[in-house]
Amino acid sequence: MRSALANGFPFTAVVGMEDLQLALLLAAVSPAIGGVLIRGEKGTAKSTAVRALTEILPPVEVVDGCRFSCDPAAPDPNCPDSPHTSAGIARPARLVELPVGATEDRVLGSLHLERALSEGVTVYEPGLLAAAHRGLLYVDEVNLLHDHLVDVLLDAAAMGRATVERDGVSITHPARFVLVGTMNPEEGELRPQLLDRFGLTVDVTASRDPAVRVEVMRARLAYEADPIAFIGRYESAQRELAERIVKAQSLLPDVILTDAALRQIAEICAAFDVDGMRADLVTARTAVAHAAWSGRTVVEVDDVRAAAKLALPHRKRRNPFDAPGLDDEQLEQAINDSTPPEPDPDDGPDDPDGGGPGGGSTDPGSEGDPADPDGGGETSENAGSALSGAAPSGQVAGSSEPYKARLLSVQAAGTGVAGRRSRALTEVGRVVGDRARVGRESGKPHLLATIRSAAPHQHARGRSGPGLAVRATDVRLAVREGREGNLVLFCVDASGSMGTKKRMGEVKTAIVSLLLDAYQRRDTVGLVTFAGSAATVALPPTGSVETAVRRLESLPTGGRTPLAEGLLQAAEVLRIAAIRDPRRRPLLVLVTDGRATHGESAFSRARQAADWLARQGIASVVVDCEPRRGVRLGLAAELAGDLGAEYLDLGEVAAGNLVRAVTDRRAA
Structure with missing residues (x-):
């Protein structure tokens, strides 16, 4: 853990957000889950909880001097900074924030075009994806992210690598990170392809219980009045939580996911009519992580229940206008239908339905636990189509x-924001021309137009040998035609x-x-x-x-x-x-x-x-x-x-x- 002076609001001091905290902790225990999407109204501590998570994460071992945070135990042979000769060092876990208005160059990194043309060298400047490797990539208001940046994230999430290709030059580097996004649904929905890449989703709302609201206000006001003293009061709880994460990570490889548990997960996913197999895989990984977090070495029904509540709400097939969320009664029914019966003692130890030790069976009393009366907040009328x-x-x-x-x-091409409707001149799309760069304006340069702009001035600039003397004023940017919203x-x-x-x-x-x-x-x-x-x-x-x-x-x-x-x-x-x-x-x-x-x-x-x-x-x-x-x-x-x-x-x-x-x- 870091020094208290460096910390922000403590993760353990967040009040009334148990589901959100659990989702973030499970993603930290098992990054293979695929990250967390947090949906909720304004002022519900979404960003506070995400930023506080890094303070309890274990440090990361990296190659000293590597800009891409390579693991010294298994450095990437294709890393742009290889070969690695330095020893490994430990650094704090990193949270990299991706602004919704970032350019593609800022996210992917860029090549230094002027040096490439004038000196013939490839100089790569890493972007946010490189900084986030083996850490957390956080996108606030992720639903407002431009489509071209969504495409970049989708590629990186699918391949585990980021690739920068420009004018015949290609650079690739590892980019594996836990993607965390927050959004207010009233400001627009998330693109379905990116939504599916989030392993878990949590809907958060401010509590309507006055006692909880009082506790939230008391904690925040105390933090603002004396941050150091407030953080000090939670130092022990923070340390214990950080140690629990480390223990869960070490226990994770030993957790047994039985055939009975696998079948139960498959039947639950089928009951909710999810698309594809990603829901099954994410639910299984989450159940394993939950078992490790609970200190168990065998996945039980409680682990499957907790995993389904977090992994399935955004994956169940629904009309685009249907209210999100998971029906608790339907989930309990699916769990009951898929839970194997308790073995009859008269059947002996060779009962083929036993499923092995802990094979999906649990205390029968737990199956009858009522769903949380506050969970989901949906009435029977709202559970159907929103069109009713x-x-x-x-x-x-x-x-x-x-x-x-x-x-x-x-009909006429506009200059609107990138979208999928009318023709427009945008930052993405096919190249239809070029224009002069204004100052140090960012954008995708047009290589041939830049060369044509610089060529007439080579004699005046004293260039007599091979190569090309390029000035900043020579750079031309590509004009692209795409679609606008x-x-x-x-x-x-x-x-x-x-x-x-x-x-x-x-x-x-x-x-x-x-x-x-x-x-x-x-x-x-x-x-x-x-x-x-x-x-x-x-x-x-x-x-x-x-x-x-x-x-x-x-x-x-x-x-x-x-x-x-x-x-x-x-x-x-x-x-x-x-x-x-x-x-x-x-x-x-x-x-x-x-x-x-x-x-x-x-x-x-x-x-x-x-x-x-x-x-x-x-x-x-x-x-x-x-x-x-x-x-x-x-x-x-x-x-x-x-x-x-x-x-x-x-x-x-x-x-x-x-x-x-x-x-x-x-x-x-």
């Missing part, structure tokens, strides 16, 4: 099963003029289908509703489409139609969004029958608001929900003309064609 709706019956129209939506895109803002008429629940249900089904597409493409979405006398921002622009679906499903209808207020509120949302994220282009989807019944000159004011939006260059779609039967006023079509928007009659084209109309929308 949660508002009082008779006031809210529910949607039907969503369908696959086609691509929403804008967009903001899809739904402006939904929730007034009584929307008519029957069936028609509103069709509208909701169409919007939910578009939200499903946005989820898969990691777009930002927002929801504005208008009814009665005002418009409401039901959901500010966010990456959490799960939250958008919940807000949409609980949306009731009734009252007058403040159409102008809805358009003005949408305009205000887009104005603020443009300030916060100016590179993300919006698409406004207005769902209405065109009626305006609130206030004087209601429809005239609505048309003025529409005209103003059109002059701002906002791409939009108007979905006409006016009934096909009876007299049709055609007000939504007039509104679409004022907006310069794509017009769609919901009654004619049904919900499926809503997707087609939005897909075919092109920017003005």
